[in-house]
Amino acid sequence: MKKLLNLQNCMLGFGLAFLYLPMLILIIYSFNESKLATVWGGFSVKWYFELMKDEQLLASIWMSLRIAFLSATSAVVLGTIASFVMIRFGRFRGHTLFSGLMTAPLVMPEVITGLSLLLLFVSMGDVLGWPSDRGIVTVWIAHTTFCTAFAAVVISSRMRDMDLSIEEAAQDLGSTPFKVFFVITVPVIAPALLAGFLMAFTLSLDDVVISSFVAGPGSTTMPMVVFSSARLGVSPKINALATIIIMTMSFLVCLTWWLASWRQKKEQELMNQLAKARNKT
Template structure:
């Protein structure tokens, strides 16, 4: 086994270099003075200043953040309810259908999801008069539709491996089921809820295909703006934007990891 270690380490190093090398290169060239992103001509932060003055990108970023936040919150609520139903109620009519519908968006192509939701929104507008056109609302509904599946899987896994003796003891002592859920169950599954929220937020911020189908005039998300900009040539402002996103996401993942570690440690002490 020790003889294989150099080979394994070499493969590991090349693998991480292949994954993170382009990201590191992008971050380095965001400080390039030259407009050409592949020609280094000196250190400069002017592209960050121009980025902060680009109203199109800033408006799209703010719209994406709003949609992602609402999407993540709704997905966590609905996903938690779905996970509770699948884990705690082993037998009920339609359980297999519900399980299939929950996991279907995980494997279904995004083109199919976007097209089907577009046809649904058009039919609803003709029949009910709602929603009026496509925009922020339809994008949020579409994102909740597929983010819900990911959150359900994460929370369901946590609930399946959770010790139910604490809940049973609380019920035996006279606590109401709702009190047990908020005082015991919710704190124990909090790491899964946080992970599901971050996953749903990331999926929404990263989505391009589904949003392209269900968006309309005046509702352009950040991935759509970046994609349309890159098609005309990579701008140093896009490098600056990507660098900011990488730093923000890294900080969020670090904070989430610390919080989840503390939650897990506290839960292990209680159990």
């Protein structure tokens, strides 16, 4: 048994090292004095100041954040509607086709998705006159297209396990279906909505393939700038940017964990108080 536990610990340690050791090395080399990203030249924080002076990179970060927020919001709205149709409407005619079309972006290569969206926008521009040029709107539409599938999978799984008796009780008390959805359904599936939003936000912020097809000169995203600079040699400014992103995400994860623990502790204290009051009576 001890040998098995030691083997499990070794495999766990190897897996964690494989995942997080490259990030640790990247953070260390973000404080490198040398211009070469892989050659240590002494401790320095100058690349963080150089990052703050790089207007192109800062503009691409702001562009990526705006597109990611818009895409994630649209994906959650569309994913919620699609999940509601697939789960609550039963086996209607075309259910299988609709479900397949919703999940197709999950298995579709991003190159195919990007090329098809590019041809769509070019054809629409020739026939309808819109979009006249590729920019932030086309990137937003493209990211929403493939992020909706991921959000729909998360939301539909939560909606499928939801207890329908709560909604039926609210309707029996006179609530309209519209009110039931926003007062009962949405709060119950709120964790899935948040998870879908965060997943869509991350996917949009990370995408480079589809963005390369549908982006214009004034809508260059952060991954596109990083990828283009990597072909000429990674600048230590990219290490500094990656370190800031890693630290920000780590802080948010720790904050979320602390809030969840604090909420669970408060709920446990409330349950204990109720139990004590019930025992006294």
